[in-house]
Amino acid sequence: MSKILQTVYASAPSNQIPIHTLTLEAPSLPSGVLRWVQGSEDESMGLENNGGIVLYKALPFGVSLPDKSLRGNQDLQFQLDNITGEALQHLNKALDAGDKIKVVYRVYLDSDKSEPAEQPIFMTATSMSADYKSVQVIADFHDFLNKAWPSARYTAEFAPGLKYL
Numbered sequence: 001m002s003k004i005l006q007t008v009y010a011s012a013p014s015n016q017i018p019i020h021t022l023t024l025e026a027p028s029l030p031s032g033v034l035r036w037v038q039g040s041e042d043e044s045m046g047l048e049n050n051g052g053i054v055l056y057k058a059l060p061f062g063v064s065l066p067d068k069s070l071r072g073n074q075d076l077q078f079q080l081d082n083i084t085g086e087a088l089q090h091l092n093k094a095l096d097a098g099d100k101i102k103v104v105y106r107v108y109l110d111s112d113k114s115e116p117a118e119q120p121i122f123m124t125a126t127s128m129s130a131d132y133k134s135v136q137v138i139a140d141f142h143d144f145l146n147k148a149w150p151s152a153r154y155t156a157e158f159a160p161g162l163k164y165l
Contacts, residue, residue: 017110026099101125103139
C-alpha cells in the first residue's frame with residue numbers, strides 16, 4: 001500500500017478521498033470489459049503502467065476485501081446494485097457463455113486519478129447470487145500457498161535429455 005493511501009486510511013484528510021473501482025473482463029461482456037466506479041458520477045481515470053485513461057461508469061457497490069493471512073485462498077466479495085438489472089444481465093450472459101470472469105479491484109485517490117494509489121488486485125469470479133435489488137459476487141486469488149514451484153514441470157517431453165540421467 002502506498003504511503004499516501006496509508007495516510008488517507010489512518011487520518012482521513014478531507015481532501016484525500018479513496019475511490020474504489022471494479023473491472024470485470026470476459027469475452028462475452030460488452031466490448032469485453034465492464035468498468036464501474038463506486039459512486040453516482042462517471043469518472044475517467046488512468047490505468048497502472050501508463051495503460052491510458054479509461055471511463056468507469058457509476059454504480060453503487062460494496063466491497064469486502066480479503067483479510068491478510070496465510071490462508072491459501074483469499075476471497076473478495078462485492079455486492080452490485082441490480083435495481084436496473086444491468087449487472088445481472090451482463091454477468092448471466094458471461095456465465096451462460098462459460099466465460100471465466102476476471103475481476104480487477106483498483107483504489108484511486110480523488111487528488112490523483114492518473115493511476116491507482118496501490119497495486120490492483122487481480123482475481124477470478126467463483127460464485128454469484130442475485131435477487132431483485134443486488135448481485136453478490138465472490139472472486140478469489142488462486143491458491144498460491146499450495147501451488148507447485150517452479151510451475152513448469154521438467155519431464156522427458158519438455159527436456160528430452162532428462163531420460164538419460
